[in-house]
Amino acid sequence: MSGNAARVGRMNTVGTTADRAPLVLRPGDPGYEDELAGFQTGFTQRPAVVFAAASADDVADAVRYAASRGLPVGVQATGHGLPGSSEGGVLITTRRMDGLRIDPEARTARLQAGVRWGQVVRAAEPHGLAPLNGSAPGVGAVSYTLGGGLGVLAREFGYAADHVRSLDVVTADGRPRRVTRESDPDLYWALLGGGHNFGAVTELEIGLVPVARLYGGSVAFDAAVVDPVTVLRAYERWTRTVPDGLTSSFAAVPYPDAAGLPPHLRGRHIVSVRVAYTGTAAQGERLVAPLRETGPALADTLREMPYGESHTIHSDPDFPHTYYGDSAVLRELDVDAAAGVLARTGPGASAMCVVQINHLGGALARTVPNSVPHRDGRFLVRLLAMAEREQARGLLDPAFERLAPWTTGRALNFAFGAGDRTRGLYDPATHERLAGLKSQYDPANLFRRNYDVTGRSRPDVTA
Known part of the structure; x- marks a missing residue:
């Protein structure tokens, strides 16, 4: 091994042994850049030390190393949910821990x-x-x-x-x-x-x-044929009629006219409703009938499927790319206000945007002994822009402002890089309890490379 790359067992301050020690990488070492690579390519992470962990002991070594130097710690597995760019500190990568x-x-x-x-x-x-x-x-x-x-x-x-x-x-x-x-x-x-x-x-x-099988898929409409607001209005009305066993979302995506996209998507503004239901296919067909009456469908993939095919319901992209976004939990969905969001994020936007509106409620509303907040929300709006942070904020912030009268908070998993904005991620009581426990379990705020519940992230320090 060349350069600064080393086994942390050689660092006496950590107290590990050379035969069971995590790979440690520093800027300039072979493999450093590859180790940082993740799904989100829009943010730059430049940790002073990367611990490529292969075991829980490796993780403990990394934490003790960071604590002894007062360094901030981040953790990365796939790199989907990076809170933003960062410099210095310690990053623990866990991709090798795949048991x-x-x-x-x-x-x-x-x-x-x-x-x-x-x-x-x-x-x-x-x-x-x-x-x-x-x-x-x-x-x-x-x-x-x-x-x-x-x-x-x-x-x-x-x-x-x-x-x-x-x-x-x-x-x-x-x-x-x-x-x-x-x-x-x-x-x-x-x-x-x-x-x-x-x-x-x-x-x-x-x-x-x-669960071994489900009834699911999507009904997609071409926005040039069926008005997106018409679909959204029908969807909101439909959600008031479905049982708790049916989970669904609305999506609007203006696809570019780009080679490599399926012909039926290229250059089209696609609006769709995605459905997953564990009841019988016959019951599912009856439940989705009102959706099919909204207008002529561009594509209809609703069917009975093994659970192993459930990812085809959304067909999320599987390649790394740049994106930024945020979310809003709503007590109610005002379709007229949401129409303004669809207009702002449609084909005329300066970057490709994705709108997703999840129907909440059902088992999501039950009281459970954990800190997942905003369980009384009826919908979750997720807005994503395939752009750098500042351009994306210029597009999306005004869209979220339209929804503000109905917004009760934000969702941690769908902050999409807005790590410098923690307001609204928790209701006041949950935030107060989390902050109190943070002072007990992490008084130095070591784990601050995330959506920091203390709101007092310290400046980065190099190793």
């Missing part, structure tokens, strides 16, 4: 910090079980769950965080802990909803649900 074990009798999965949801879906499927994963199989399961986890079957089963049995975490004192609701009720509450504020989670035990 996964299914217990079909207990209906649980134990998964390490680098596991992606697609792995869990594939492992659980032969047992007729499913995790409460999101729409994109490439997303890291642990960070998704720590932020709540709004999944494909959310209205029937709630947030992914609601089904966590235990968490293995290294807290700011460098101590590995196994946390359950019974053993550490306060820390358990804070970890599930508090993101990476309270430590580096190395492993989760999660509950699985007995």
Whole structure:
């Protein structure tokens, strides 16, 4: 190994041994840039030290190293949810920690910090079980769950965080802990909803649900043929009639006329409603009938499918790219106000924008002993711009202002890089309790490379 790259076991201050030590990389070392690469390419991370962890012990070594120097710590698995650009400090990468074990009798999965949801879906499927994963199989399961986890079957089963049995975490004192609701009720509450504020989670035990198939897919309309506001108005009205077992979302995407896109998408403004339902196909057909009456569909993929194909409902992009965005939890969806959002983010916008509106309620509204907030919301609006931060804010901030009268907060997992704006991520009572527990478990605010609940992130320090 050349340059500054080393095994941290050679650093006496960390106290590890050379035969079991994480790979440590510094700027200029071979492999440093590759180790930082993630799904989000719009933000630059330049940590002074990267700990490429392969075990929980490696993570503990990294935390102790950072604590001994007063350095901020960040954690990255897939790099989907970076809070923004950063300089200096310590970054722990967990992609090598990809161990996964299914217990079909207990209906649980134990998964390490680098596991992606697609792995869990594939492992659980032969047992007729499913995790409460999101729409994109490439997303890291642990960070998704720590932020709540709004999944494909959310209205029937709630947030992914609601089904966590235990968490293995290294807290700011460098101590590995196994946390359950019974053993550490306060820390358990804070970890599930508090993101990476309270430590580096190395492993989760999660509950699985007995779902092997579903009725799902999407109905898509060409906005040049069917007015997007007409579709949205019909969708909002339809959500008032569906059972809790049906989870859905509305989306509007103006696709560029670019080579490589499917011919039916190129140059079109596509509006769609996506559906996932665990009832029978016949029941599903009856439930979606009003959607099909909205107008002539450009595409209709609604069908019965094995759960392993649930990612096709949304068909999220699987290639790294630049994006920025935010979210708003709404007590009600005012369609006239949302019409202004659709106009601002449509084909005339200076960058490609994606609008997604998730129907909440059902099991998402139930009281659960974790810190996932805003459970009384009826809809979640997510706006994304394929642009750098300042251009994106110029597009999206006025759109969110239109929704302000109905907005109760924001969703941590869908802040999409707005890490410098933590207001609204939690209701006041939840925020106060989180901040109090942060002062107990991380008084030096070591874990501040995230959506910091203290609101007092310190300047970066180099190693």
